[in-house]
Amino acid sequence: MCIRDSCYECDGCYGACPEDAIIKLGPGKRYRYNYELCTGCAVCFEQCPCHAIDMIPEPPAEASQPAS
Ligand code: SF4
């Protein structure tokens, strides 16, 4: 997930997330996602009034492992 500059901090996604996976960082700092809690349900993405949220597919598990 990533939030674009068009986000105007309406708290819509923050309030809509059923998993409390969106963490508010304070005025001007926008939000952070807790990827441990996020289920990828896309509720935040769908309700954003200015389409400021991009859904990014998770990389395959093996891609995140250090090369051996
Ligand atoms: S995709 Fe769903 S669970 Fe993840 S941050 Fe958005 S609303 Fe929350």
Ligand code: SF4
């Ligand atoms: S719903 Fe969209 S505009 Fe509102 S806080 Fe979330 S990302 Fe920003």
